[in-house]
Amino acid sequence: MGNDLSVVNAARVSLNRNSETFQDQDEKLIKYLLTKKHTSPFEHVVFTFLVKTPLFIRSQWMRHRMWSYNEISRRYTSENIDFYIPESFRKQADNNRQASIDEEIDNINIRDGFISHSKSVKNHISDTSIYLFESYKNLIEQGVSREQARMILPQNMYTSFYGTVDLWNLLHFLELRNDSHAQYEMRLYAQAIEKIVESIVPSTIKIWKKLKLTQ
Amino acid sequence: MGNDLSVVNAARVSLNRNSETFQDQDEKLIKYLLTKKHTSPFEHVVFTFLVKTPLFIRSQWMRHRMWSYNEISRRYTSENIDFYIPESFRKQADNNRQASIDEEIDNINIRDGFISHSKSVKNHISDTSIYLFESYKNLIEQGVSREQARMILPQNMYTSFYGTVDLWNLLHFLELRNDSHAQYEMRLYAQAIEKIVESIVPSTIKIWKKLKLTQ
Amino acid sequence: MGNDLSVVNAARVSLNRNSETFQDQDEKLIKYLLTKKHTSPFEHVVFTFLVKTPLFIRSQWMRHRMWSYNEISRRYTSENIDFYIPESFRKQADNNRQASIDEEIDNINIRDGFISHSKSVKNHISDTSIYLFESYKNLIEQGVSREQARMILPQNMYTSFYGTVDLWNLLHFLELRNDSHAQYEMRLYAQAIEKIVESIVPSTIKIWKKLKLTQ
Amino acid sequence: MGNDLSVVNAARVSLNRNSETFQDQDEKLIKYLLTKKHTSPFEHVVFTFLVKTPLFIRSQWMRHRMWSYNEISRRYTSENIDFYIPESFRKQADNNRQASIDEEIDNINIRDGFISHSKSVKNHISDTSIYLFESYKNLIEQGVSREQARMILPQNMYTSFYGTVDLWNLLHFLELRNDSHAQYEMRLYAQAIEKIVESIVPSTIKIWKKLKLTQ
Numbered sequence: 001m002g003n004d005l006s007v008v009n010a011a012r013v014s015l016n017r018n019s020e021t022f023q024d025q026d027e028k029l030i031k032y033l034l035t036k037k038h039t040s041p042f043e044h045v046v047f048t049f050l051v052k053t054p055l056f057i058r059s060q061w062m063r064h065r066m067w068s069y070n071e072i073s074r075r076y077t078s079e080n081i082d083f084y085i086p087e088s089f090r091k092q093a094d095n096n097r098q099a100s101i102d103e104e105i106d107n108i109n110i111r112d113g114f115i116s117h118s119k120s121v122k123n124h125i126s127d128t129s130i131y132l133f134e135s136y137k138n139l140i141e142q143g144v145s146r147e148q149a150r151m152i153l154p155q156n157m158y159t160s161f162y163g164t165v166d167l168w169n170l171l172h173f174l175e176l177r178n179d180s181h182a183q184y185e186m187r188l189y190a191q192a193i194e195k196i197v198e199s200i201v202p203s204t205i206k207i208w209k210k211l212k213l214t215q
Numbered sequence: 216m217g218n219d220l221s222v223v224n225a226a227r228v229s230l231n232r233n234s235e236t237f238q239d240q241d242e243k244l245i246k247y248l249l250t251k252k253h254t255s256p257f258e259h260v261v262f263t264f265l266v267k268t269p270l271f272i273r274s275q276w277m278r279h280r281m282w283s284y285n286e287i288s289r290r291y292t293s294e295n296i297d298f299y300i301p302e303s304f305r306k307q308a309d310n311n312r313q314a315s316i317d318e319e320i321d322n323i324n325i326r327d328g329f330i331s332h333s334k335s336v337k338n339h340i341s342d343t344s345i346y347l348f349e350s351y352k353n354l355i356e357q358g359v360s361r362e363q364a365r366m367i368l369p370q371n372m373y374t375s376f377y378g379t380v381d382l383w384n385l386l387h388f389l390e391l392r393n394d395s396h397a398q399y400e401m402r403l404y405a406q407a408i409e410k411i412v413e414s415i416v417p418s419t420i421k422i423w424k425k426l427k428l429t430q
Numbered sequence: 431m432g433n434d435l436s437v438v439n440a441a442r443v444s445l446n447r448n449s450e451t452f453q454d455q456d457e458k459l460i461k462y463l464l465t466k467k468h469t470s471p472f473e474h475v476v477f478t479f480l481v482k483t484p485l486f487i488r489s490q491w492m493r494h495r496m497w498s499y500n501e502i503s504r505r506y507t508s509e510n511i512d513f514y515i516p517e518s519f520r521k522q523a524d525n526n527r528q529a530s531i532d533e534e535i536d537n538i539n540i541r542d543g544f545i546s547h548s549k550s551v552k553n554h555i556s557d558t559s560i561y562l563f564e565s566y567k568n569l570i571e572q573g574v575s576r577e578q579a580r581m582i583l584p585q586n587m588y589t590s591f592y593g594t595v596d597l598w599n600l601l602h603f604l605e606l607r608n609d610s611h612a613q614y615e616m617r618l619y620a621q622a623i624e625k626i627v628e629s630i631v632p633s634t635i636k637i638w639k640k641l642k643l644t645q
Numbered sequence: 646m647g648n649d650l651s652v653v654n655a656a657r658v659s660l661n662r663n664s665e666t667f668q669d670q671d672e673k674l675i676k677y678l679l680t681k682k683h684t685s686p687f688e689h690v691v692f693t694f695l696v697k698t699p700l701f702i703r704s705q706w707m708r709h710r711m712w713s714y715n716e717i718s719r720r721y722t723s724e725n726i727d728f729y730i731p732e733s734f735r736k737q738a739d740n741n742r743q744a745s746i747d748e749e750i751d752n753i754n755i756r757d758g759f760i761s762h763s764k765s766v767k768n769h770i771s772d773t774s775i776y777l778f779e780s781y782k783n784l785i786e787q788g789v790s791r792e793q794a795r796m797i798l799p800q801n802m803y804t805s806f807y808g809t810v811d812l813w814n815l816l817h818f819l820e821l822r823n824d825s826h827a828q829y830e831m832r833l834y835a836q837a838i839e840k841i842v843e844s845i846v847p848s849t850i851k852i853w854k855k856l857k858l859t860q
Binding site for chain 1: 484485486488489492493495496499503504505506507514516519520521522523527528529530531535538539540541551554555558559562565568569570572573574575576577578580581582583584585586613
Binding site: 277284304312314315326336355366369370398 | 784
């Protein structure tokens with residue numbers, strides 16, 4: 001709902017003015033609003049996304065409380081379960097407790113009783129996910145309630161949700177989540193959303209990007 | 216943005232379901248959501264209104280903090296000033312500190328030095344508004360800053376604002392503001408908004424009205 | 431922060447009044463405020479809780495977006511991990527997709543290749559949790575980043591968070607979460623919180639409970 | 646409610662740590678949180694203010710929607726009415742539509758029928774306020790409802806409200822309202838609040854001020 005013109009018209013109600021088309025010089029007003037943190041004109045532009053993402057990303061996402069959410073509930077349904085299996089696994093950073101580094105780990109040793117063997121991390125995560133899914137299905141088939149059985153499902157399980165947010169709070173989301181401090185998987189979502197939003201409010205995104213560079 | 220179908224599809228994401236058209240039986244789901252106060256499915260339907268209203272109604276309105284607002288600023292402009300002059304004036308209720316009663320007051324005595332004369336309340340409010348407007352213009356013409364000169368403008372001056380709100384918070388607004396405890400002028404706005412909203416989400420409004428009657 | 435007296439004094443600012451002590455007749459005012467959904471006087475009473483709860487309860491909890499949260503991050507630390515292992519497991523309800531029933535399941539059949547054996551659900555969940563914890567530790571020890579390794583941890587893992595909320599939003603939380611539609615584990619938390627809150631704002635809780643019964 | 650230590654303990658729950666006293670090195674953490682816009686640890690520190698301010702400042706203030714407000718209602722009471730009469734009046738800025746300049750206006754010409762005489766702006770505002778107050782009292786005495794009679798009261802009338810806000814949103818308020826773009830009268834309130842807050846969370850305010858200077 002809305003576009004760059006909605007932003008400037010909302011701002012110009014303070015001068016009792018309104019315009020029919022977005023003019024080049026309106027970008028100056030958008031720059032002023034962003035610089036002075038005049039948030040409200042951006043709040044009349046609203047987006048709804050349908051997101052599919054692993055649980056551990058979902059939990060980071062939903063810390064953004066100015067979004068409205070509706071999510072699949074594993075109390076209601078045990079269908080359509082699948083898992084995020086990364087192609088590659090990153091090493092832990094030494095100098096940053098929070099981060100990973102670009103260097104990858106391909107294989108790890110798996111201890112199986114007295115025997116230890118090498119296995120790709122991807123296969124290990126994949127096998128474990130399948131094992132847990134089978135274990136979950138078994139609990140369900142034998143009558144355990146969905147709301148309890150789900151506790152054994154891991155955090156790489158996918159979930160789906162509708163998320164509705166205004167443009168100001170979306171810019172705040174993009175600033176925090178498409179940042180070098182954010183987890184790689186989170187950044188991918190932020191980048192995908194930025195592209196969608198850019199096609200709808202190109203002037204706002206253009207100026208917002210420039211301002212970030214000069215901060 | 217959105218309609219009755221958006222509400223039920225947002226709710227049904229919890230079951231991993233989606234539908235293309237609104238069915239009659241979907242009203243049962245809307246009733247369930249309203250009854251159980253499942254607010255989030257209604258938050259994906261969003262409205263923007265352009266409102267013109269006197270200051271004393273604006274202040275009541277803006278207590279609703281889940282709306283996004285952009286309002287004309289009397290720091291920016293001294294143009295397009297007009298006033299709400301009621302056709303009739305209601306008497307104070309004796310048994311309810313907050314309320315007025317339907318009985319009207321037509322004329323009051325105005326003291327002018329030693330002389331007292333009768334005048335309609337409407338004319339008195341109108342004359343006072345004109346006097347204050349002229350006084351304000353005089354201050355502006357002689358260079359007093361708009362941000363200070365405005366302090367002499369009365370609360371029946373009209374203001375304009377954009378207000379954006381989701382359907383759930385709009386229902387909450389209508390419940391409080393189209394209520395017998397609300398001021399008559401406020402109720403008129405709430406009733407006008409209810410009609411607009413009814414044309415966009417007829418099933419939600421129909422069921423919401425029924426539920427209010429049975430509470 | 432605050433108590434029953436804070437509520438009535440916040441409400442009475444509208445009459446320009448203030449009192450030093452809570453009087454018995456102030457309960458009438460609290461009843462009026464609750465009945466008419468005058469939320470703001472309750473918003474000046476604020477609580478902070480330190481909560482330890484399994485992930486699947488945390489996710490329900492954090493849908494309440496008017497709380498402020500700070501949570502342990504598994505990007506930062508791989509220490510102090512433990513799991514919720516229920517003493518008993520409830521059966522799925524047939525007539526309510528969302529719910530469980532009081533009847534319990536003690537043992538299930540576990541298929542292990544060609545062999546099937548009986549095992550208590552509790553032991554199965556416990557063994558699986560230990561297996562996943564060991565698997566996680568192994569990934570960490572061999573250098574996989576915490577932010578990726580955690581994806582294999584199940585949703586019965588405990589998390590900890592600070593949650594701050596005002597009294598009005600807390601009452602809304604208790605209404606939804608100490609309800610027959612809420613998951614049993616969630617209700618236990620809601621009941622514990624209700625007891626704590628009752629000791630601090632006894633009049634508000636007393637009247638709120640009465641009003642719920644008569645709805 | 647809360648202090649500098651509450652902020653760092655809320656932040657450190659993410660590492661599963663807690664401390665009993667605020668250490669000098671904790672200021673580094675506060676700086677990091679402010680720089681990276683990690684808002685949530687500041688949300689567990691909460692302030693309640695009792696504010697007396699003219700209506701035109703109140704309206705700016707209440708645009709901050711993350712505060713909780715309870716305000717005197719002129720539907721309920723016609724008592725304790727007084728007005729803000731500035732000692733001096735600022736001229737309108739030529740190059741900034743929104744602002745005033747430091748230069749003052751002492752006297753203006755008042756037209757009274759055919760006669761024009763010089764009068765100090767202060768006396769003119771004071772006389773007009775008294776006239777409107779007497780006019781309002783007259784309406785009330787003759788039975789006009791308070792909710793309608795108040796429409797003639799000007800925007801320099803004082804109002805009172807309780808405002809409750811968390812530390813993060815208070816810092817945002819101070820940033821916007823103790824700014825050269827804010828109206829002088831608004832800045833006075835922001836400065837008074839900053840002093841109060843500084844005495845309670847001195848480290849947070851110290852670092853926040855430094856960061857503003859380097860932006």
